[in-house]
Amino acid sequence: MRARKMWSWILTGMLFILALITIIPFVWMFISSFAPNSEIVKVSGGIFPKPTTLSNYRGIQEKFDFLRLFLNSLFVSSFKTVVIIYTSAALGYVFSKMRFRGRNLIFGIVLSTMMVPWAVTIIPQYEMMTKFGWLDTYKALLAPGLVNAFGVFLFRQSIGGIPDEIVEAAKLDGAGDAVIFHRIILPMSRNSISALAIFTFLWNWEDYLWPFLMITDEKKQLLSVGLKMFSGRYGTDYGGLFAATSIAIIPVLVVYVVFQKQFIAGVASGSGK
């Protein structure tokens, strides 16, 4: 028993050391974000710069309207995440619990779009948005990508695991598909909702190319593009860049912490089969 306990400590300790090595870049970025630039670019001295100032954080708001970009990104990512979860769940329900001709064909086509590279569709989509006159509007950011093949796949797998009897029983009680979906299926899909929330929020939060192509007005720009502009224009302001990136990763971490409990189970049910 004692040996077992010792092994447990050793193994846990080892994994914690590996985990700390993994997050060192974040720790370093975070500490540096409180250091003046002169301290960051000091050749001699310790590995971590001395954190002594808040001026980097004040600077990013003054030099480029950080808060604005942050809120823009928050709005676009949240909106798309909610819509994608809803469309994925609805289509997952249709593809797993309803029978109709061509079901497998349509699902197969949707699924196969997962392997279409962004490089294929982005030029025509760019041209399409230009023709629609949607450049520099949020319509261009929000309209494409509201249906996600991965999400449909995830929900089809997990809803497929819900016993048919539950759906049939509800039907006998006179409930229609929409009612069954909203009252029964959605509440039972908490795991998949969590998994997809984490993935889609991140994908939209870090998306670079599409907002870069669509938005030219700096006030409407999203944070990921803003970070790049920031680094280009103030090439040497590493403190500011670290402050900006430190804040930029907070929302995704929050989403992860909120949904993490159901996340693993959601991933397991979705892709294990």
Add this chain to the structure above:
Amino acid sequence: MKAVTKTGHTGSKTIQTGKGLGRVFTMRNVSLAALVIYFSVFMIYPIFKAFAGSMHDWNPLIGTYKWVGFDNFRLVLSDGLFWKSIGNTAVFCLVSVVFRIVLGLGLALLLSSKLVKAKDTLRGLFYMPTITPMVAVAFVWVWMFDPQFGMIDRVLGLDINWLKDPNWALPAVIIMTIWKDFGYAVVLYLGALMSLPRSVYEAAAIDGANAWQTFWKITLPLLKPMTLFIVITSLISYLQAYVQIMIMTGGGPGTQTYTISYLIFDEAFQKYKFGTASAMSVLLFLMTGILTILMFKASGDMNMEES
């Protein structure tokens, strides 16, 4: 069989909605119609347009769109940079996928051990790079790799100008990518390990199998579907990776770190040669498709008895 269940379904529908209009606007019909229209506009049409565009001399800045047949493909396939990018992409994909699988599986096995405490915290820490935005962490790693102030050279006592050195730039980008992504495999493998059937392990224990045999003979084969899933999704996403290259090296030094997706990004949105960029993207599409099919085929042949 299909027809029977279908009439059964619409039958119950009639009872419930009654009116003719209600039968047309069912959840099934509405969502399928929306799906088909939406996909046609934002997915199917663009794919066809990309194929068409690859046959045209296409420059949106000066407004040319002229039929040239297969000239773009000839141009691309005889371009040294294209082949160099393909080579870099192959190295990038192969190394990243292998490390992602090995690190992911190893850590997932350790984390699933009963001996390990504080699993949620550890999992969260390992997953942290994966859930942070690529643009943000790529900037941090530019700084990590800096030869004067960066942490890597200082801690390891090296003197390598990682991102500016023709031999080290691609490895540097790959190292960063592995760090960023291994958590994805950890989490997926953990999920798969959780759902493995207990009974098989009990039977193996009764038969006197040791941990090593159990791993090779039972765990690994049972994890095969998940491994296949991770390999395919990783390959697809690594074939498309460009953000870390754009930020960390800009394809350089010279053209040392051009990958196929970075090349397309460069050709399309920095040079605005939509025609040749479309030709490249069509070729990338074909490569992705062939690789995916090959992966499925290979795993199916090796793995008939399990599935």
